[in-house]
Amino acid sequence: MENNDNSGANDLPINDGGAASNRGRIIPVNIEEQMKTNYIDYSMSVIVGRALPDVRDGLKPVHRRVLYGMSELGNTSNKPYKKSARIVGEVMGKYHPHGDASIYDTMVRMAQDWSLRYTLIDGQGNFGSQDGDPPAAMRYTEVRFEKFAEAMLEDIEKETVDYQLNFDDSLKEPTVLPTRIPHLLVNGASGIAVGMATNMMPHNLSEVVDGCIAYIDNREITIDELIHFVKGPDFPTGGIIYGFEGVKQALHTGRGRVVLRGKTNIEIDNKGREKIIITQVPYQVNRDMLTQKIGDLINDKAIEGISDVNNESNNKEGTRIVVELKKDVVAQVVINQLFKLTELQTSYGINNVALVKGRPRVLNLKELIVEFIEFRHEVVVRRTQYELRKARERAHILEGYIIALDNLDAVIKLIRESSTPNLAQEGLVSNFGMSEIQAKAVLELRLQRLTGMEIDKIREEHAEIMKLIARLEEILANEGMRYQIIKDELTEIKNKFGDERKSEITYADDEIGMLDLIEDEDVVVTISHLGYIKRTSSDEYRSQRRGGRGAKGSSTRLEDYIEHLFVASTHHTLLFFTEKGRCFWLPVYKIPEGDKTSKGRALQNMIQIPPDDTVRAIIDVKNFDDKDYVNSHYILLCTKKGIIKKTDLEDFSRPRQNGINAINILEGDQLLEAKLTDGNCEIIMAVKSGRAIRFPEEKVRSTGRGGIGVYGIEVDNDHDAVVGMVCVNREDKTRTILVVSEKGYGKRTYLDDPETGEANYRVTNRGGKGVKTISVTEKTGSLVGLLDVSEKEDLMITCVSGVTIRMSVASVSEQGRATQGVKLIRVDEGDEIAAITKLDEKEEETELITPAENQDQDKADTDATDTPNLEEASDADTE
Template structure:
């Protein structure tokens, strides 16, 4: 009977105990068994096998040792989980059809691609290969941390220094608890090229890296059929890659056709594939095959399908692809341990973690070498002191009764350290010759030079990255080989989008919901104050409300007044001339009855993980509510739309912009006030939320008219009133406050200017497209607008009719400027940035006159610059809290 005292029994809820125990077990499986470390690409058992072989001295040029000896070493010292787990791991590392770059060189029967089991460990032998030695080198230079083994008697490395990106080269597979990993192998030369490209440019995109790393490269060769799965795997860390065996059609001497398969998909059992194919033939599910033979030998794989005389070879081959393992799929799931935690990683993250690991290893290795060099130069300095005072040293040593006294005497007499004194006592007599003295002096100079170089490395990250780059180039020269797996694009991947040029277009949406796209080239540049050109024919009481620049392949994220979001590709919008009305937007998206389009943003690629993870959507409402949500929340397009923001009663969504998370936000009111605050003041929220207060309205009838986002403070704020007046002011004129304030005056509202209708963040190189309610559009250069303070009404931007008003203001961002002289017919081109794309325009006046010239040149020039700045009364300004100053000053 149990005699445990009742007061020592602690009652525990069995559900909690089971939960905690299972969590502990699952974490042990995840970290200590099933998932590889992102740095060296190895699981603990593989790392221990390689380290055990390294300690046994089984380098590539040494003799083989029995596998049982290796398994015993690893099992007894580092991995007490059974000899089967250790031997199976070592066998797989030696199989050329399992690893793209085997890490172990086996001698004997290590299995076959037919699924044959390897011989028992007592019959086989193994040693390391050159590639695996590159993973282990530098272990003796304190490059990585060590930990105690299972019984605390020995030390083992937590991770290997890994000069090569083993995780990318050989991939990995494993099933943990609640998660699994399945990573594809890649070509060494391509992988190192991509890493070098990343070192040269840390901002490189995944699509740019894919120019170096085309696709996975499987050890069994074969064909990657279709590229969409590869692209998705590189960009997201998950994807499905379709693999096909490499087959050719040959004709025998007797005239019969044969299908010859020389390569099969990765991880397909050849014998099993042939057996299952034979069953399908016998069951009449595959017709046209008379016989199957496996003619594979030591020279390579060869599977022969003899065809019947009436069979069509291509039809039979396609049937084999469809019904047998001659076509299979590899589901990529890039899960690896990062800092001890499992994480799904895309291509750039895998490269980044490897480079960071190599950088840390280099720093630790250099620090170790520096410490050793300092110790050596310390000894050499002691030797030089002894050689310079040789007679005194000999006399002192001869007069000492024992070595300890001699050491103390040397320390006292020549101010040496105990280490130096001990080294002097241990010097051989031959070191006292003149030649040996010269060698000491030469070595001292070399070590001093080495110390200076090591200090330079530790003090210069650019130099360290250059050393890593040179190391990778050397490894590529030594180990790179040709690609084995061929990439074949299938016809399903060529969509209508591939046939449409990614050009820049103007998107217009009217107040009543008509949308169209027009080539940007149809809009010429005019001077400030021009009358504009006819932009769109609209129905009575309708006008252009939204106008912006996009590229044909971009996504448009359309936000409505009710707070919903819809997705549409730009090229799916009907293209028309600029004077036509367009198409009702209800024909393109399932917008709710009574709802209205309020704002549109364009994004590059919703599948680009880097892009969606580093951008935010900022929304504001007419009542001054602002909300910030990660772009990832809107990265899954749905035909019926989803809620982007919860709109409060009496409010509606007004404006939406894309930011990077660190912008300056300016909100402006119809009454002419504006507030500036940091984007960090607005915390990120989920889709199903309403937001927080951004600005307080001046009065009950006031409303927010726009929002401007500034990536840096050196931009200007452009404001436009409803009667066509506008100006730009330095952002420095607006003090930064907390969100929710009342703001300061941004334009002095009068009957002449009308209420404020638009704001925008601009620079000198930008251009504006201004559209009024009657459909007239003008395109002007921001650089021709003077920078004036908040104390002005601004200048006339467009001349309006008596009943006309400004409807929308869009900005074109100028990226660069290039000029080329060609005789008297000189043309100046500007490369302009619109959204995320580019377009070209010409400043040549003769050509501009040919492009939709609706206004005579002389009249346009007359109207362009006949307005000056208008400053309001200083007394009124001072009452409003302005500090008045001379604009010219």
């Protein structure tokens, strides 16, 4: 480049040895300035013409040229496949003269469903694999458009985008595609330019469309509000996004970091050993390389506990990497080691750099949406202007036809008398007031259009064209209509191509404020006997009358059944207490969500419970950050042998990942129940044989987590055991004690008679035998549980078989404490009650189902059991 500034002329020596004729044409330049200018030109060429995507269609030039070249060849989704080499030759010869390798590599990636969240090319043949296998040569593979790509080129023929000359100025190519899809957000992009780079993550199409529509409806929408729609990246290979702070930062600023983990399940083989099954790997992770890395760690003894690893993945069943464990190894510990030492956990730097009006910019979520919507608005305007111009041109010709039809005989006579077409055209213009275009169209009109039916069609077409013109003019004059068109087209794209998220989002333990992103709602948490946990919307459980048949509550194995079932908020924290006296911590929102019949996820995948331990009690804690709440509450623990222990809640506010010790369990005993109290309660404990004891909470002093506890109730023999413990606020006179036997009988009894105030359950010292709380017979079976309930709550009863029934507590009759109760649920032969729990009454009206065949049985049960047995009652009055 010439430098007209001669200020540096004296700085550089001039070679006088040249020919005299050239001396006047040699211009001295500053080499530093020349290098700087040339390097800037080169870098801008790389930035604009190669490495960075355009913010409007999300494509780099090579991607855009491949798609446009395929479009020009008619290689659409409803046409036969064409050889990849044919497309490569077309694109290289006309638009992209940079070698066939770069073009074919681009095509291959656009056809790989593990590389792009939504593929643009439908490939036939070997296009490589997620294990790193290379694609076949271009002469073997064939391609055509995906319907998704066709939506990116729609309306390109309607002058919606600008064109530029190709590399040799012989053809024109589009500078951008008129995409209806927010492709840059949906499929992301990556590239290294000169002095800058871009690395944009893919997102879910449905979420992005919802975000775009939300912006159209409210231009002042904040990024935090947009995050409710666009929740975060969504990778084609799935995986679990661990931690949200880095993602949130990227959505706000355009720069951040996302940590992605593979998805794992734990299976048990026929020898009883656990296997870790990796079903999803992080984005762009080679499965064979991951398997080899795990093998190397085994050989180097960097990970103890793995006996073998094998990649069993295939195209039909997807990813399946099997990690076999040695005996008595805790699977979750090995999984955490794999996260730390292998690419099973990978981090990606987010850098949202794209070209905006030819200049690179870092863009946040809202700016990306704004740029796309503005571009779509421009496309809609240009498309409407084009359609309006074409409609007016057609209307003009139709008006000429109508003039000719209105003067048909005269027009025919004029044409017949004219010696040349030019004279006929001049005659039509001068005699009938037609334009030259109209006159030419009339002369080219076929005779069949002069039949009566065709004449009517011409008039109808003209009327329709005029309506169309009026509508197009209205669109151009009304901005609201244009944005409504954009919304309608986006909704159509979502309905056509939208799908569910593939990547889950979980939250790191040290993140703050993440609960703001989680809806605060009540869910039913269920834990099966074999340790599978899930959460389900409580609305899925319908209400039934007592005595009904019940509904299937969970799909479990024959030897499994629902053991714990309760309602908790997604913003709360659960404390899990095991039979060996350990305590573990888990937020409710981290529990995997499932429908009522799903199996759930193994609890050992969520918390590090040893294989020989079992969860026995769960406490729902509202907020550990509220110091007043923590300091005013206690946890009461009881064991099957009648031991009771009280500890400050503060001692459980900072549990470790591998759990903490809550109570020292003596040999032959195990933890049964845990309750959260405020220090002002009365405690009721009951045993299988039907006895119960009532004593004040003050009788149990608070001790540290390492203590053993004191006796709460006397257990007579090895066959008897505590079945439950409830804590009732002594000032609450509305609650009743509900007991249920293993064969489905139950009742409610007030602690104190509401009319006389006389105690049904006398207050005594702890450690006594107690009084009869239910008449245990062969018909009722042993006592299986007790709850403190009010009439505003619902009762959920679960059988060993998995059958669950929900009923109103008010439908359970009140009786004396020494009676056997009424039948609450019909229990099949060989089945028995496994668990009972109470649910808060919902505001919405629930469906009430009363099977006709059960009504007579209800009455018979009530008649048979409502009358107390006076002899048994008198015996029960003695402790």
